[in-house]
Amino acid sequence: xxxxxxxxxxxxxxxxRALIVKEEGTCVVEQVISFDSEILETSTAMLPRENxxxxxxxxxGYVYHIYNLDKPARIEAxxxxxxxxxxxxxxxxxxxxxxxxxxxxxxxxxxxxxxxAIFK
Numbered sequence: 213x214x215x216x217x218x219x220x221x222x223x224x225x226x227x228x229r230a231l232i233v234k235e236e237g238t239c240v241v242e243q244v245i246s247f248d249s250e251i252l253e254t255s256t257a258m259l260p261r262e263n264x265x266x267x268x269x270x271x272x273g274y275v276y277h278i279y280n281l282d283k284p285a286r287i288e289a290x291x292x293x294x295x296x297x298x299x300x301x302x303x304x305x306x307x308x309x310x311x312x313x314x315x316x317x318x319x320x321x322x323x324x325x326x327x328x329a330i331f332k
Contacts, residue, residue: 221245227273230254233280244277252277257289258296 221243228244230252242254252259265278281289 228275228277230259231276231278232257232259232286233278234286235282241276247277253293256293257286258292259289 222245225244225246228247230242230244231239232242233239242256245253245255247253247261250261252261252264259277259279259281261277263279267276267278268274269276
């Protein structure tokens, strides 16, 4: 199982929970971190919104996004989350280290100062 992220839950998603029903007859309730029209993000997975069932809990006011996932679907959702995290980390450490062209305009003031110092 994938480690949970430390990403902070946005205030508008505090009342949302994802209930993931597993094929072994068990379920997991996870806090929803964010969602849009296509993807729901929890601390361990990215789930497609197209096959969810939404229910409102009258006692606590939570909105439950219910998913019935078999093992391959759960693994794929976790892999999508891992891929998103690794691509974000790759973007952080990607530096522009290519060779830069010589900047003659930026070098001209130094040439003028050196020439003035020599011929003064």
